[in-house]
Amino acid sequence: NYRAFDYVIAARDGSLPDMPAGIAQPIPDFAWKEVLAMAEPARLLAVGIEAYSADRMDIAELSWRAGGHCDEEAGALSSLYLAVLLGTLGRSEEEIAVYDGIVDRFGDATAPAILEPVAKALFNKGVTLGTLGRSEEAIAVYDGIVARFVDATAPGILEQVAKALVNKGVTLGT
Numbered sequence: 001n002y003r004a005f006d007y008v009i010a011a012r013d014g015s016l017p018d019m020p021a022g023i024a025q026p027i028p029d030f031a032w033k034e035v036l037a038m039a040e041p042a043r044l045l046a047v048g049i050e051a052y053s054a055d056r057m058d059i060a061e062l063s064w065r066a067g068g069h070c071d072e073e074a075g076a077l078s079s080l081y082l083a084v085l086l087g088t089l090g091r092s093e094e095e096i097a098v099y100d101g102i103v104d105r106f107g108d109a110t111a112p113a114i115l116e117p118v119a120k121a122l123f124n125k126g127v128t129l130g131t132l133g134r135s136e137e138a139i140a141v142y143d144g145i146v147a148r149f150v151d152a153t154a155p156g157i158l159e160q161v162a163k164a165l166v167n168k169g170v171t172l173g174t
Helices: 002-013 029-038 041-053 057-067 072-088 092-106 112-131 135-148 155-173
Strands: none
Touching (some): 072 092
């Protein structure tokens, strides 16, 4: 597991043995597949980040889909990254479905490290709905963020509440 992942890291940062130092090397498909097949669930988040950085959206998607089944923070973050990727790829309805899945699966957590991705998922869902011209739904999501996290104290969650209020105001102004 670690040898395959270390190979990906070394290829990405240009530190493979017997190769020019500092020059990133292309990572062959077999190496990505080996990493995905062997990665421990908690490492799938990192594999997806490396794949995304290498412009391998297909591998990033596979990694974050699998990582979304992890428990706790790694699962919430993998799912959040997957949703953002889907939005980037223009797959908005799938993106929204993943955001909903994050809220359904992790919304009852109490740890800020897990609730922050939930808050981000809700905020991003509101943005996506607004982009799709579904302003009333977006406003309802923003209102839901404020109501849900009214007593939050974690800075990352409060940031999402503030952004939701701003976006609600902009949406109403529009």
